[in-house]
Amino acid sequence: MDNTNPKKALVNTEIGLFLRGLIIGKVLTLIVIGGLLWWLLKPNLLSRSSVNSSANQSSNTGTTSTFQTVADVPTNSFNYGGSTAWASIRQLVDSQIQSDRPELQLRYLDPVNGSPGSSSGIRMLLDGKLDFAQSSRSLTDQEQAIAKERGFTLEQRQVGMDGIAVVVNPSLNVSGLTVEQLQQIYLGQITNWNQIGGPNLPITPLSQRPEDADTVIFPNNSDLKGQAFGSNVQYVYSTTDAVRQLSKTPGGVYYASARSVVFQCSVKALLLGRTSGQLIPPYREPMVSPEQCPRQRNQLNTQAIKNGSYPMLANLFVVIKQNKGREQQIGDAYAKLLLTDQGQKAIQQAGFVGVR
Known part of the structure; x- marks a missing residue:
């Protein structure tokens, strides 16, 4: 004989459905409340994220100083x-x-x-x-x-x-000088290129007048400070004038800012050294020949200037x-x-x- 009470079973079913609905309602309420809180806090979270991102970027790149x-x-x-x-x-x-x-x-x-x-x-x-x-x-x-x-x-x-470069006529068969030889040329003590291994050709030193000069080859801290140039030195108005004269003077020589003369097509820059065994080019090797210029031009030897190996700065x-x-x-x-x-x-x- 079945002892199940239909009324009791019905009550139990209704109670189960009620509890299930109650749980689902609470879950939905939590979801709604959570969504509402996220929506309200979203601007602050994004703002904080942006600040952190900017801070990280700033710390990675550092501050760059500008004219502004x-x-x-x-x-x-x-x-x-x-x-x-x-x-x-x-x-x-x-x-x-x-x-x-x-x-x-x-x-x-x-x-x-x-x-x-x-x-x-x-x-x-x-x-x-x-x-x-x-x-x-x-x-x-x-x-x-x-x-x-x-x-x-x-x-x-x-x-x-910058460096101080020495330039000559491209036809001159001399590859380099020491600083002492250059100074002796302008003191009038070396007057022919054959005295320093070059051709039998008189030297024609060109220079701006000392009272107007851009650069000096007798620095303040040297024993030659204030020495007068030799009587054979010819004075020019500017580097442009000197380059123009050198292109027409086989035995000419001139010194100037390396940046001003190493890229010129009509002159040749010489190697320069503190000793004859340590000659450094004022240009980046390999040298660009006059025939290649102006399609290509010599560039400043910035590495030698920066590390101090170039002898005249x-x-x-x-x-x-x-x-x-x-x-x-x-x-x-x-x-x-x-x-x-x-x-x-x-x-x-x-x-x-x-x-x-």
Whole structure:
């Protein structure tokens, strides 16, 4: 006999369905509440994720200094001048500076008397005709003394590096010189190329006048400081003038900023060394012959200049008048602009070696 109570079974079934519905309802409620909380918190979570991502990216890339990041750049028009070796910097770098900082206007001035160069630019700065100067050599004791007499001092701030290259007529059968031989040529002690293993051909040394010169081969710290050139030295107005004369003078020789002359097609750059067994090219090897030029051009040997193995270096300086006036303010700002990451990269693009 079946003892099952139909009424009791029905009640149990209803209770089971009720409990199941209750559980499903609670689950759905939790899902809805969870979804609502996620929706409300989503902006904060995304924002935090973005901040963390930006922080990680910033820590990976570091901070790059640009022309825009330099503070205290004066608003005005300023005069500057000096080294002709800086021509590519004025064309490439200074144009970028004035594009990014239009409040700053720079005007290059040539000297009224003499040829443009480091020496004439520093002289014009001392005379109050320039607000700052560009130089391819160190200041002399005499220049510092003149500044002191006039109630201020001069600061030289290095922003780049160059080499001093020696160039000759391409037909000259000489491959290189020592620094001492070069100095003896300009002192008038070596007057024929056959004295240093070359052909029987008189040497015609070309140079800018010392009072206007861009670069020097008798540095301040040498025993030859202040030595007068030999009587056979012929003076030229500029490097462009010298290159033009060298192309027509088989025995000619000239020294200048490596950046200015190594890429020229009409002259040949010589190897230079502290000793005859250690000659270094101012250009990247292999040398590009005049026949290959201008399709190809020699490029500066930046590695030898940077590591100091090239024997004659020319540091690039911004010369700043320390007088607590507008000249000091613009000179300081210009040097800072060139020493930014953007400035150093632009100096390298202009063909020089940076200092950072």
